[in-house]
Amino acid sequence: MQGVCAINDSAQSVVDAVVTQTPAVELRGITKRYPGVVANNDVTFSVARGTVHAIVGENGAGKSTLMKILYGVQRADEGTISIDGSEVSLRSPSDAIDAGIGMVFQHFMLADNLSVLENVVLGAEKRHGIADRARAEIERISGEYHLDIRPDDLVADLGVGKRQRVEILKVLYRGAKTLILDEPTAVLVPQEVDELFDNLRELKSEGLTVIFISHKLDEVLSVADSITVIRRGATVATVDPKSVTSRKLAELMVGSELPSPSTEESTVTDRPVLTITDLTLAGADGREVLSDITLTIHAGEVLGVAGVEGNGQAELVEAIMGMRDPSSGRILLEDTDISDWHTREIREAGVGYIPEDRHRHALLLDAPLWENAILGHQTQRPNVRGIWVDAAGAKADTERIVGEYDVRTPSINVTAHSLSGGNQQKLIIGREMSHAPRVLVAAHPTRGVDVGAQAAIWDQIKKARREGLGVLLISADLDELIGLSDTIRVILRGKLSGEFDPDVVTAEDLGSAMTGAV
Amino acid sequence: MQASLRRLGLALAAPVLALLVAFVVTSIVLLLAGDPVVAVWTQLLTAPRPRLIVGIINGATVYYLSAIAVAIGFRMNLFNIGVDGQYRVAAFAAAVFAGQGWLPGPLNIFVSLLIAVVAGALWAGIAGWLKVSRGVSEVVSTIMLNFIATGLVSFLLFKVADSTTGSNVTNTKLLPPSSRVPGLALISGTPNKIYGFVLLSILVGVAYWVILNKTRFGFDLRATGRSETAAVASGVNVKRMVLTAMLLSGAAAGLVGMPLLFGQDFSYGTTFQPGLGFAGIAIALLGRNHPVGIAFGALLWSYLEQQSNGLQIQAGVSSELVFIIQGVIVLAVVIAYEVVRRAGLRMEQRNVARQLSADQPGYHLPEGTPV
Numbered sequence: 001m002q003g004v005c006a007i008n009d010s011a012q013s014v015v016d017a018v019v020t021q022t023p024a025v026e027l028r029g030i031t032k033r034y035p036g037v038v039a040n041n042d043v044t045f046s047v048a049r050g051t052v053h054a055i056v057g058e059n060g061a062g063k064s065t066l067m068k069i070l071y072g073v074q075r076a077d078e079g080t081i082s083i084d085g086s087e088v089s090l091r092s093p094s095d096a097i098d099a100g101i102g103m104v105f106q107h108f109m110l111a112d113n114l115s116v117l118e119n120v121v122l123g124a125e126k127r128h129g130i131a132d133r134a135r136a137e138i139e140r141i142s143g144e145y146h147l148d149i150r151p152d153d154l155v156a157d158l159g160v161g162k163r164q165r166v167e168i169l170k171v172l173y174r175g176a177k178t179l180i181l182d183e184p185t186a187v188l189v190p191q192e193v194d195e196l197f198d199n200l201r202e203l204k205s206e207g208l209t210v211i212f213i214s215h216k217l218d219e220v221l222s223v224a225d226s227i228t229v230i231r232r233g234a235t236v237a238t239v240d241p242k243s244v245t246s247r248k249l250a251e252l253m254v255g256s257e258l259p260s261p262s263t264e265e266s267t268v269t270d271r272p273v274l275t276i277t278d279l280t281l282a283g284a285d286g287r288e289v290l291s292d293i294t295l296t297i298h299a300g301e302v303l304g305v306a307g308v309e310g311n312g313q314a315e316l317v318e319a320i321m322g323m324r325d326p327s328s329g330r331i332l333l334e335d336t337d338i339s340d341w342h343t344r345e346i347r348e349a350g351v352g353y354i355p356e357d358r359h360r361h362a363l364l365l366d367a368p369l370w371e372n373a374i375l376g377h378q379t380q381r382p383n384v385r386g387i388w389v390d391a392a393g394a395k396a397d398t399e400r401i402v403g404e405y406d407v408r409t410p411s412i413n414v415t416a417h418s419l420s421g422g423n424q425q426k427l428i429i430g431r432e433m434s435h436a437p438r439v440l441v442a443a444h445p446t447r448g449v450d451v452g453a454q455a456a457i458w459d460q461i462k463k464a465r466r467e468g469l470g471v472l473l474i475s476a477d478l479d480e481l482i483g484l485s486d487t488i489r490v491i492l493r494g495k496l497s498g499e500f501d502p503d504v505v506t507a508e509d510l511g512s513a514m515t516g517a518v
Numbered sequence: 519m520q521a522s523l524r525r526l527g528l529a530l531a532a533p534v535l536a537l538l539v540a541f542v543v544t545s546i547v548l549l550l551a552g553d554p555v556v557a558v559w560t561q562l563l564t565a566p567r568p569r570l571i572v573g574i575i576n577g578a579t580v581y582y583l584s585a586i587a588v589a590i591g592f593r594m595n596l597f598n599i600g601v602d603g604q605y606r607v608a609a610f611a612a613a614v615f616a617g618q619g620w621l622p623g624p625l626n627i628f629v630s631l632l633i634a635v636v637a638g639a640l641w642a643g644i645a646g647w648l649k650v651s652r653g654v655s656e657v658v659s660t661i662m663l664n665f666i667a668t669g670l671v672s673f674l675l676f677k678v679a680d681s682t683t684g685s686n687v688t689n690t691k692l693l694p695p696s697s698r699v700p701g702l703a704l705i706s707g708t709p710n711k712i713y714g715f716v717l718l719s720i721l722v723g724v725a726y727w728v729i730l731n732k733t734r735f736g737f738d739l740r741a742t743g744r745s746e747t748a749a750v751a752s753g754v755n756v757k758r759m760v761l762t763a764m765l766l767s768g769a770a771a772g773l774v775g776m777p778l779l780f781g782q783d784f785s786y787g788t789t790f791q792p793g794l795g796f797a798g799i800a801i802a803l804l805g806r807n808h809p810v811g812i813a814f815g816a817l818l819w820s821y822l823e824q825q826s827n828g829l830q831i832q833a834g835v836s837s838e839l840v841f842i843i844q845g846v847i848v849l850a851v852v853i854a855y856e857v858v859r860r861a862g863l864r865m866e867q868r869n870v871a872r873q874l875s876a877d878q879p880g881y882h883l884p885e886g887t888p889v
Contacts, residue, residue: 344755
């Protein structure tokens with residue numbers, strides 16, 4: 001904690017020097033309570049006009065709640081917000097827009113089947129009409145900030161980076177002077193991130209203010225003029241990026257020593273446990289969503305698959321798990337062909353599965369933890385005996401999982417819904433590891449979990465590898481992939497690239513392969 | 519222990535709330551219509567006489583089976599609106615067979631029950647098959663099948679009708695006396711007897727509870743109802759599950775008419791009690807798909823109907839008033855359950871957060887805590 005104060009002091013003086021004129025946005029003592037938890041506790045910071053101000057903090061630290069308050073979606077229980085020196089009361093997003101605040105959400109709010117022009121004017125028809133005046137205005141904004149947006153393009157035809165710029169343009173069109181960007185880089189590949197940052201610098205140089213929410217520290221350090229760290233709902237420090245390293249910043253965020261995903265020495269054997277040959281899968285419209293996928297995972301090997309979301313990762317996982325029928329190709333579990341097996345048979349044969357969306361695919365949110373521990377293994381001991389559910393056996397086994405995998409819960413009888421994301425995920429991993437799997441299919445295993453749970457999950461994957469499992473790891477977090485994998489493949493438009501060696505590959509190499517730039 | 523008490527309290531809060539709302543709304547309706555509010559409630563709330571008690575239990579016996587049939591579907595998010603058609607087809611088929619008296623007494627009853635179960639299951643199976651093979655919503659297909667069932671049975675009834683001279687009632691051949699299920703004289707003070715098949719209802723209720731809560735199949739069925747996507751990922755064959763659940767629901771629906779057939783009417787005819795399937799939907803909602811809850815719901819439904827018979831004489835109010843009460847109860851209970859469910863979730867989340875932060879100071883806020 002002492003370190004924190006030291007940085008706080010030295011950096012605060014720098015920040016004070018910057019904030020000589022009236023801050024564009026100033027938050028004082030913002031507190032927001034939900035039943036049983038305090039999401040924001042006395043959050044105080046100010047943002048200078050014409051700067052990029054980053055808000056960093058791990059998942060669940062209260063960043064999103066704070067931004068919702070600033071955008072008028074939620075009201076703070078205590079505290080004040082000032083824009084350009086005068087206090088404002090933001091009751092709804094339209095109040096925020098009137099005050100010159102615009103929000104670019106992480107998940108784009110665009111209608112695919114409408115043009116850029118139509119998307120931009122939607123809901124703001126009164127500003128510049130819906131036709132030529134609006135078109136001219138869009139072209140003007142696009143030109144001024146180098147957004148490279150053409151008003152008559154169909155949104156469906158635009159890539160992710162461009163869609164994001166349409167969102168930014170939408171906000172500017174509504175007269176925003178302060179832009180809030182919520183995790184804007186989560187959906188971008190490294191090259192697109194660079195483009196975004198160029199845009200942000202452009203906005204800044206035109207006198208606009210950007211509030212940038214992220215937990216990716218390297219990005220924050222490269223683009224922000226000032227960084228506010230939030231931990232457990234409270235502001236920990238506001239620091240100058242020039243005087244702080246990313247490691248130091250991470251420690252401010254986590255408040256403890258930082259875990260790293262790096263693996264120990266190789267445990268890869270030459271015994272294949274999962275072999276996929278020429279797997280092809282046709283989508284609903286007849287186009288191939290997976291083409292000629294060939295891969296081999298050996299016992300003790302973690303095979304990482306990188307890729308921009310929507311390039312066939314989900315389909316690959318579902319094909320392996322028997323939830324989709326491949327059009328052609330073979331999937332071998334050791335020497336057994338499981339291509340046309342049913343999901344239950346595949347699970348019984350020893351394939352553990354950590355789905356990408358745990359709420360939709362891994363949990364019964366309204367059911368107690370011990371029933372969730374049965375899910376996916378409802379034909380296996382100790383959960384069942386013959387046709388009967390063995391509640392006593394399942395409960396005892398759940399107690400064991402909760403203990404061994406550090407699932408923080410007061411009881412195994414509470415619903416899965418009442419646990420945090422990290423604890424839900426630990427329960428899922430514990431459950432999947434409890435039935436002697438030979439292969440573990442893990443899709444985004446640390447998505448949306450806090451740093452503590454992330455470290456625990458990484459440890460479990462490393463442990464699985466040591467115990468001789470073959471692990472297929474799908475992730476959007478390149479550091480996680482590089483740190484945990486023995487081999488990395490990149491998936492792009494349903495095709496797998498060659499192998500990358502995680503010891504020598506860089507995030508840029510992978511980024512190029514992910515966009516097909518090579 | 520404390521947690522389970524709280525859960526019980528929450529479970530009871532909703533129906534009690536709904537009954538209160540129904541009481542208030544009905545009173546308002548009576549006031550607006552200028553009817554005697556006090557006289558109506560006095561009539562409805564006086565203790566029923568023994569004869570009525572028998573009527574209440576007998577009515578509930580039949581409703582219970584119907585509600586269980588609906589509840590089987592509800593537990594996996596299937597809306598079997600077709601219990602009405604299923605029990606007609608089943609009762610007709612069983613009545614035609616049993617009336618022939620080909621088999622000796624008890625065996626005749628047993629085989630007739632089997633026929634009813636199979637007929638109900640097959641009729642519901644049409645909707646199940648349409649859903650899994652063609653994606654037809656079971657709501658639409660079961661409603662349509664209700665119409666078809668009504669028409670089909672009337673048409674066939676005319677063909678096989680046992681023409682009694684001097685009567686315009688059309689019905690199947692009367693059961694031989696050896697194939698009738700004797701009533702149980704459980705209530706003193708009245709010659710009326712309770713259907714012997716009240717035992718069948720209890721048995722079905724127990725089987726429902728055991729299958730759903732204690733077996734692997736039941737786990738799969740409930741998992742599918744709670745989250746189809748999670749069930750698929752866990753290895754449940756959802757199509758097969760839909761078909762099986764529809765068949766089971768139809769099988770239970772097949773039994774609905776049996777207490778009437780074997781204990782009261784002894785034939786299937788144009789006067790056979792209609793509308794049992796729809797009452798079953800309301801009662802399943804009221805009883806929250808729980809075998810004991812449904813029993814209370816069925817008794818309440820039957821109680822209101824029996825007590826309303828005297829309304830016209832005692833209070834000068836049409837006995838149709840009871841439909842208003844029943845309707846309001848169902849609407850209110852659906853809303854109340856949702857309100858109570860959300861309150862329960864919030865309460866639990868708060869408790870978990872509190873207990874954890876007390877135990878472990880290093881604990882982080884649950885993500886996605888109500889926003």
